[in-house]
Amino acid sequence: MRIFLIPAALLLALPSYADNLRGFYAGGTLDFIDGNTTDSAGNDVDFRAAEGFGGYKLNGWVGGELRLGLGFAGESYTIGLGSDSVDVDISIDYFESIYYRLEKTNQVAKLYGLIGYTNLQWSTKLDGNSDSYSKSGPSYGVGVGFVMNENTNLNFEYRQIINTDDIEFTALNIGFDYRF
Template sequence: MRALLTAGLLTLPITTWAVNTEPAGFYAGVGVSQIDYSGKLPLSLDEKPDWTALELSGGYKHSPFVGVESRLGFAGSPELLYGGVYYRTESANDTAKTYLLLGFAGASIEGKAGDDVSLSGLSYGAGVGFPVGRNFNLNLEYRMLVDDSDADVNMGAFALSMDYRFSGFRAGASGAQASFTPATDAGFYAGLGVAQIELSEDESYEEDEFDDELDEELDDEDAEDGAPDLKWNAVELIGGYRYNSLATVEARFGVSDKDELLSFTYASLYYRPGVELSNVQLYGLLGYTSVHTKFEDEPDEETGEVDKESDTISSFSYGAGVNLLIGEQFGVGLEYRLLASDEGDGYSSDLNALAANVHYRF
């Protein structure tokens, strides 16, 4: 999937090289990256790492074909620190921008007994961004973070970020204001939703982010085809800002009920493009979700003690929905989305959400 996404992104700049609506200038950004480790595993690492990293970026754009950018990121378990310098080509019009990255990066991974792993090599990728207001851009990209052929290791990064252009957003050729104008109903909105969330495991179910107590509960159900599915009901708080149908950002916070041993809370940040047909809006959701799980076993019969554990799962999240406008300010929506996913050696699991919501536009 990521290879297909990369191939698709690589073709996008060809269609927009002739158009440029952003002036030269500096920019800075922040984002989150899901990083996968592939290749030979050093002796100083017990298992193949999988990180969710915080990443800072900064650069200067001189023209569509001339730009430089630097990145710095860090993550934990095991600790990871990486940085890179890139040559960046970028083309933008009134709706979106596409860009390519080519450079060099290095990474340091904390190993056992202070035996750290150092990697370095080529780094390259592609991305697409969407203007959010006058100076901000929401970006989605995939890149080969480090390709170290000597160590037979490569690390790929799937990233969601926001950057700020200090020079503003205007037409590059004439200097006039870009036609990326706000909608007549642009502004903030808030809502409340309910969701049914289902955990699905593949047939090669093994121990994963859920603790041993939950594993025993699932095993007792004696499912024939992999692990059984679990379901929860959740309540969601929704808030966002709509600039126009192609530039909307939205945040979610949800709380589930408790299914014997397990309950969870989650927070999501989405880019939400839409297509409006009279009073009906079709929309997509593309973003990132962090799920905080809580495990609570039944009290011990002898001591009365309760075994409690928690864990956090973070991944990219996406979905689609339909929204019906009621009057000028209210709307009712129905959607389906992949809330979060987790993969490892011998298992994969998905949290899928079917949700309904109401919202109010201020």
């Protein structure tokens, strides 16, 4: 009978480790964003953004997250129109997202998925004339986080920031989060 008590006690102790991964968390990422389009010279249109996020994990299947991203590097190029040329600047102003987050964790890493909705605003400047555009749509992604210590994780993500009929912005992110 005692032979079964030790394995039973060990099995009952496993959920207690996973339980301390629930609760509030906050963090930030550096985003490398692909606009999924090209300029007139055939070059990819890429952006950089910084993003802050916060959320709550009830358990591995139920979690919610809010994110706010600010663009800090866009693209500039020149379009040749016969003997004239036009300077074009395009940049992401900001984006805000809300996600349902599911997560599977162990002592070394976590794998998570994001399903949600994003509002994105970007600006273009054509020979000194500025225009702003806004688009909202579905957003999703996957990520892996590596445990650095009891409360801190180093995360790597792939995410469709927004994916509609008109536009598509994808991102590779590196970041961290802190579990309270």
